[in-house]
Amino acid sequence: MPNTIWIVSELFAPDDAATAHLMTQIAEGLAAESEGSQYSVSVICAQPTYTSRGQKASRREIINGVQINRCWSTTFSKDRLMLRAVNVVTIMMTFFVKMLFRFRRGDRVLVVTNPPPLPFVATLAAKLRGARTYLLIHDIYPDVLVPTGFTQSASLPYRIIDFATRRLYQSVTRIITIGRDMKKLVLQKNPNLKSKISVITNWADEQMCPVPKENNKFQNQVDVDNELVIQYSGNMGRTHGLNIIAEAATILEQKGIGGVRWMMCGWGSGKKNLEQICTEKNLQSVTILDPVPREDLAALISAADISIISFIPEMSGISVPSRMYNILAAGCPIIGITEPDSELAQTIFDDALGWVSPPDKPELLADLVVQLYKQRSELADYHQRCRNAATTRYTKTNSIQAYYALLSEV
Secondary structure, three states: OOEEEEEEOOOOOOOOOHHHHHHHHHHHHHHHHOOOOOEEEEEEEEOOOOOOOOOOOOOEEEEOOEEEEEEOOOOOOOOOHHHHHHHHHHHHHHHHHHHHHHOOOOOEEEEEOOOOOHHHHHHHHHHHHOOEEEEEEOEOOOHHHOOOOOOOOOOHHHHHHHHHHHHHHHHOOEEEEOOHHHHHHHHHHOHHHHHHEEEOOOOOOOOOOOOOHHHOOOHHHHOOOOOEEEEEEEEOOHHHOOHHHHHHHHHHHHOOOOOEEEEEEEEOHHHHHHHHHHHHOOOOOEEEEOOOOHHHHHHHHHOOOEEEEEOOHHHOOOEOOOHHHHHHHOOOOEEEEOOOOOHHHHHHHHHOOEEEEOOOOHHHHHHHHHHHHHOHHHHHHHHHHHHHHHHHOOOHHHHHHHHHHHHOOO
């Protein structure tokens, strides 16, 4: 009987959250890559809980060569912390039971770091059953809990989680990070892990490509008087530090500098605050849009001349923005508001795909935008470089082959 490559993730299709989308592509890519080999590919996941919340999917089904096993859990509202904790506890229990019955000696288990207890539960089940564990790090815990405001680095909960995480890193077979800065941070915690840690980047959706402006339904919403359109799209959470964009817009308007349109599209806890700042300062150059469906994302990005990805300083090495690759695939250069050693900055520097500005210097961001407005004729070269990077370097094929090589090694 062939061994199994297991994908263990709370989120999976038909949920359309970023993690669900990515893990579904990994599973289906590995199934195609392993066809005719000694491995089959199976998934242990939850019932839809995010974008498809309330939608019931089959407990067991095969889609695109992947055997999907969905576990039951409570589905209380995520707005209350206690009820959210109950959801996590129930799903960890059902996952653990399912894994104990399904894992076999010699199987390979790829488990993602969200929710935080999942890797511990999967690793324990794998050890009990003689399987190997491969940890895919999307967020580094407990470090990510500090900038998001859940704890402090000197607190007892932080120290407990940090100790447990270090032990987890030591116990798994291999570690996969999605960025070089993440790898660096993991090695700072334990330099002895160097031989078992790899970097495999995410990639753009394969259908993501530039949409010509004449065919773009968003063009009339953003292109006012031939302005330079700078767009932010995605989560507007606390860690993204979007106030710097409002501050840069304020600087330009106070100086009487026009010709720039800041287009903000997304969701999250910071959106309301951004709207309030724009209202209080009567910012005329900022347009805030509601989120768009995934199928409209290429058109939205293509409607802009430049995209912004922003992080507060404390996020360097903790998280990598997966939307970066979709932006590149749409042929849009990036202003990275980030630390110079972050994966975002390094990606921009590697192939001259945009510009990097410090997270806490709105005046420098404003100066950069003025410079780019004056050099608009040079943006075409950036558009082509971004598209080339997405279609040759940051591809699904390259990453899936890297995953399969790692998971199938003897």
